[in-house]
Amino acid sequence: MKGRKRLRLAWAWLGLFALGLLELCGAVAFANRAPREEEWSKLAPLVESVHRPGDLVVVSPRWAEPHARRALGDDAFPLDVVARSGPETFDRAIEVSILGSHAAELDGFREVKSSRLGPFTVRELENPRPEHVVFDFVRELGPGRVVVPTDDGEPCAWTTRAKLRSGGLGGHPTFPRARFECPEGLFFQVSATVIADEDFLPRRCIWAHPPESGKRVIRYARVPLGDRIVGHLGMYWMIERERAGAPVALAVRVDGEEVGRVLHEDGEGWKRFEMPLGARAHRPEATVEFEVATSDFLHRHLCFQADSR
Numbered sequence: 085m086k087g088r089k090r091l092r093l094a095w096a097w098l099g100l101f102a103l104g105l106l107e108l109c110g111a112v113a114f115a116n117r118a119p120r121e122e123e124w125s126k127l128a129p130l131v132e133s134v135h136r137p138g139d140l141v142v143v144s145p146r147w148a149e150p151h152a153r154r155a156l157g158d159d160a161f162p163l164d165v166v167a168r169s170g171p172e173t174f175d176r177a178i179e180v181s182i183l184g185s186h187a188a189e190l191d192g193f194r195e196v197k198s199s200r201l202g203p204f205t206v207r208e209l210e211n212p213r214p215e216h217v218v219f220d221f222v223r224e225l226g227p228g229r230v231v232v233p234t235d236d237g238e239p240c241a242w243t244t245r246a247k248l249r250s251g252g253l254g255g256h257p258t259f260p261r262a263r264f265e266c267p268e269g270l271f272f273q274v275s276a277t278v279i280a281d282e283d284f285l286p287r288r289c290i291w292a293h294p295p296e297s298g299k300r301v302i303r304y305a306r307v308p309l310g311d312r313i314v315g316h317l318g319m320y321w322m323i324e325r326e327r328a329g330a331p332v333a334l335a336v337r338v339d340g341e342e343v344g345r346v347l348h349e350d351g352e353g354w355k356r357f358e359m360p361l362g363a364r365a366h367r368p369e370a371t372v373e374f375e376v377a378t379s380d381f382l383h384r385h386l387c388f389q390a391d392s393r
Contacts, residue, residue: 118148119182119203124155130201131156131178134208140165140174144187146285152180164223167278167288169316169354169389173217177209218310219392221374222290225276229305232264232274235297240266240274254322256385257291268295271385274302279320279387282353287318289387292376294332304372307392309338311365313372315390317346318354323383327351330380334388337373338364348386 135141141160143149153161160178171177171189179187182203193209200206224230232240242264249259249270256271263275272295278286294300317334318324327350335345336359344359364370372392378384 119151121151123202123204124151127152127155127180127201127204127206128157130199130204130206131160131180134197134199134206135160135178136176138175140168140171140177142171142177142179142187142190144179144181144185145183146187148182163278163288167286169287169356171211172213172215173391173393175211175214177211179205179207179209181205181207215314215393216310217391217393218308221304221315221372221390221392222276222288224304225274225290225302226262229307230264231303231305232266233301233303234267235295236267238267240264246273257320257387259291266295272300274300277387279318279385280322281318282321282324284321285354287316287354287387287389289316289318289389290374291385291387292374293385294376294378294381296381298379298381299375299377301376302374306369307372309361309365309367309370309372310393312361312393313343313359313390314357314393315388316354316356317348317386317388318352319348319350319385319387321353323385324350324353329383330378332376332378332384332386334386335375335377336390337375338370339367340371 143152177190177193179190190209193211196208196210198205198207227242234240244262246261246263246265248261251257257277257279259270259273260275260277263273266272266274271293275291276288277291278288281287290302292300292302313336329350331347331349333345333347336343338361343361343364344357346357348355374388376386
């Protein structure tokens with residue numbers, strides 16, 4: 085009889101231990117699961133209360149960003165935030181994190197305030213050394229100050245009524261309605277678009293595929309200058325990853341004088357460049373030319389971003 089009692093007691097303790105272990109596993113799993121859709125929908129009031137126009141909103145880990153964009157909308161995620169080249173030109177950032185993650189790109193920012201809401205941590209951050217953008221070449225691409233000359237002397241025609249073209253899955257980036265249409269054909273138009281880099285992150289840039297002659301020039305007038313021109317260049321990764329194309333050079337000229345040149349080779353991805361302006365710095369108005377050149381134009385889908393800082 086006593087043996088049976090002891091056995092029942094042992095089973096009871098074992099059951100209690102198993103129940104506790106199950107509860108612990110459930111707690112760990114709950115704490116480390118991604119938020120559900122209804123939890124994301126409750127996030128908007130908190131972010132709206134701290135968000136200011138011009139803030140950089142970063143989601144960590146990055147794969148969760150589509151959920152945040154759906155919940156928070158375009159006010160928190162305009163195109164220049166989603167397809168940014170870096171955080172250094174933003175004065176402030178709002179980090180929305182889950183699962184204890186933090187965005188490495190914000191490591192240099194200073195935390196001002198942190199709030200918790202369910203599975204989310206929302207941090208307000210300040211950039212201690214923001215880089216002031218004097219002129220954004222992507223944003224200012226248009227007929228007001230830009231000319232795209234061609235080999236026959238007639239400039240590419242600006243239109244806002246072109247047919248919207250998208251390559252779909254694995255195809256070319258979207259060619260918008262507003263663009264410079266060039267006589268060499270669709271792929272040689274010049275426009276502001278978004279490509280996917282080597283990490284398949286979006287990058288907003290100027291599509292500047294050189295024609296068969298091997299050279300495309302984009303000329304800006306009345307550009308206010310800072311002390312340097314900073315930018316990035318690359319190609320849609322589906323093309324660049326093959327590492328089979330000719331190198332492409334991007335030269336920058338200010339008032340007819342070359343201030344720098346960068347060579348991009350397949351496989352380098354979204355490549356940064358910086359060109360000091362020296363004696364040309366801080367001119368209130370200047371003519372700035374970007375020349376894209378290659379020895380073989382086939383599949384040279386170069387796209388570049390630049391600004392004067």
